[in-house]
Amino acid sequence: MTSFSNNIFSVDTGYTREKFAAVHLVIENDKVLIIDTGTVFSVKNIQNALERLGLSFLRVEWIILTHIHLDHAGGAGQLMKNCPNATLGVHKKGKRHLVDPTRLWTSVLSVYGEAKAKKLYGELIAIEESRIEVLNEGVEINFHGRVFEIWDTPGHAKHHILIRDTKTKAMFSGDTFGVSYREFDTEQGCFCFISSTPTQFEPFDLSKSIRRILAASPPEIYLTHYSKVGHIQKIGQELLLQVDEYVQIANESKEYGAQTLKVIQEKMLALLMNKAIDHGYTGSKKRITELIWLDVTLNSAGLANWLNASS
Numbered sequence: 001m002t003s004f005s006n007n008i009f010s011v012d013t014g015y016t017r018e019k020f021a022a023v024h025l026v027i028e029n030d031k032v033l034i035i036d037t038g039t040v041f042s043v044k045n046i047q048n049a050l051e052r053l054g055l056s057f058l059r060v061e062w063i064i065l066t067h068i069h070l071d072h073a074g075g076a077g078q079l080m081k082n083c084p085n086a087t088l089g090v091h092k093k094g095k096r097h098l099v100d101p102t103r104l105w106t107s108v109l110s111v112y113g114e115a116k117a118k119k120l121y122g123e124l125i126a127i128e129e130s131r132i133e134v135l136n137e138g139v140e141i142n143f144h145g146r147v148f149e150i151w152d153t154p155g156h157a158k159h160h161i162l163i164r165d166t167k168t169k170a171m172f173s174g175d176t177f178g179v180s181y182r183e184f185d186t187e188q189g190c191f192c193f194i195s196s197t198p199t200q201f202e203p204f205d206l207s208k209s210i211r212r213i214l215a216a217s218p219p220e221i222y223l224t225h226y227s228k229v230g231h232i233q234k235i236g237q238e239l240l241l242q243v244d245e246y247v248q249i250a251n252e253s254k255e256y257g258a259q260t261l262k263v264i265q266e267k268m269l270a271l272l273m274n275k276a277i278d279h280g281y282t283g284s285k286k287r288i289t290e291l292i293w294l295d296v297t298l299n300s301a302g303l304a305n306w307l308n309a310s311s
């Protein structure tokens, strides 16, 4: 667990590797608001973090999902079971998949097969509809006097919201403001890149969401992958450039027929590799590849999917 100012904490979900995916906690008046849950295997880490803070699951009042991709929401059902006083907040397009996770699970099975799906995500537990609150654009959650504002932020996924802390002006952006692994921190700051995972990547919407974030000038943003980043204007300009670069990669690759996905992957790896090196990362190319390979494959699949859908 990492402690930030203003009673904000991050907990490592343990998903994939260390410092890959975070859960964030905000504490007010000894009550807890949780943003994203990790998977069912992350619930123990959240419990440990609460105990270290002298709290328990009984103090959890809100569990808010930035979106329903399983590295963010896979543990929501189990966590809601463990937190009897909590309300689950989610985008209107995500709600029905939490009430009945069958479709979500079927799509995971189609990507990973049963053995790997179970290893990655365990199982998905349904949440009672009466415990779910749809969080639309403009909703304000008054959490013991600290108001959190909900923004609808499509682009990474259609079911994506952002949570803005009006007390600190900080934001919890899920995957809308890219991903940034702490291994790439250099004297130039954080290295961030766009997440275009399947199947709802929409570059135009994503740029719009990023511009909206920049216009509000948050002092810092808490990403799910991985936690707090500063220098928001600089990162944001780079992310806007990258959206265009991703689109260019997709367009340049579409002539390759059956090889399209492979070509996108090669170009995506080269683009992000060069950016990491320009950013001053001094580790080996092999290490860079290890750290970003999962993103490269998912982002490439998302771009290929977008090409198909938009052609």
Ligand SMILES: [Zn+2]
Residues within 6 Å of the ligand: 067, 069, 156, 157, 175, 197
């Ligand atoms: Zn996602």
